[in-house]
Amino acid sequence: MTDRVLKGHGTENDFVVLPDPDGAVWPEDRLSPEQVRTLCERRAGLGGDGVLRLVRSRHVPDAPDVLGDDLAACEWFMDHRNADGSHAEMCGNGIRLFLHALVHEGLLDRAACTDGVLVGTRGGPRRVGATDDGRYWVDMGPARPFGHGEAKLPGGALAGLAVSMGNPHLACLTDVPVESLDLSAQPVVEPALFPEGVNVEVVNVLEPGAHIRMRVHERGVGETRSCGTGAVAAAYAALTASGADTGTVTVDVPGGRLSVRIADGTTVLTGPAVLVAEGVLL
Numbered sequence: 001m002t003d004r005v006l007k008g009h010g011t012e013n014d015f016v017v018l019p020d021p022d023g024a025v026w027p028e029d030r031l032s033p034e035q036v037r038t039l040c041e042r043r044a045g046l047g048g049d050g051v052l053r054l055v056r057s058r059h060v061p062d063a064p065d066v067l068g069d070d071l072a073a074c075e076w077f078m079d080h081r082n083a084d085g086s087h088a089e090m091c092g093n094g095i096r097l098f099l100h101a102l103v104h105e106g107l108l109d110r111a112a113c114t115d116g117v118l119v120g121t122r123g124g125p126r127r128v129g130a131t132d133d134g135r136y137w138v139d140m141g142p143a144r145p146f147g148h149g150e151a152k153l154p155g156g157a158l159a160g161l162a163v164s165m166g167n168p169h170l171a172c173l174t175d176v177p178v179e180s181l182d183l184s185a186q187p188v189v190e191p192a193l194f195p196e197g198v199n200v201e202v203v204n205v206l207e208p209g210a211h212i213r214m215r216v217h218e219r220g221v222g223e224t225r226s227c228g229t230g231a232v233a234a235a236y237a238a239l240t241a242s243g244a245d246t247g248t249v250t251v252d253v254p255g256g257r258l259s260v261r262i263a264d265g266t267t268v269l270t271g272p273a274v275l276v277a278e279g280v281l282l
Ligand SMILES: N[C@@H](CCC[C@H](N)C(=O)O)C(=O)O
Pocket: 013, 082, 087, 088, 089, 090, 091, 092, 093, 094, 167, 168, 199, 218, 219, 220, 221, 226, 227, 228, 229, 230
């Protein structure tokens, strides 16, 4: 059997994509944390911030637990791993690439995705769709603030808003230019607020409530060029800090640009998804 792989990214948050629609190629015991680390290794492997397995929900052992009554409505499951082999609940850049890869593989018709397709994730179901201009949108669900915290970086500490997007974030608005901050190590945070670890965003407001610039240190990865869930958490923190509770925020990240709409009790992330290669593992 050959192991087909794809490589792609969303705003340069990059992933090794494993097509496995019937769950026969990469069952849980084969896609071990060590195997994920090998695939994501940037010199000895293919390189990536994580792995996305394209698999039908009915072949994922923990899908019934995480999807509950929505299991039947989610044909597909985004089986996401961080580069260190850990599972994450949700990945906003990954889920757009997931849909794009399903289309590329002929498993979904892009034209049929305009109204969105419900995809299972470990954070619950998420609706993902195609835009007319070739990008993808995701209904990410509500941003849920759960307190205030502090991230200690080598140069000092930043205050932030703790926000759950299914996965945990600490979005730190700062006047210090984000380019100058040191994100080479995991920022130190209060473990009691983040018992499962946290993704830390550092954010400059360029236009209040409308435009921000962000860098991120991701749990289980390190600094990445973009983070979709982090973009929504940062947009939410910036929007609420401006006194608004609805609006659209443009989020500039080192790997490109995302758009976040916050309204009607939910958040919608829109951005690109790009496949750059396909091949087989040796
Ligand atoms: N890059 C992702 C988030 C991936 C998961 C994250 N590292 C975590 O552990 O929560 C995104 O685009 O949202």
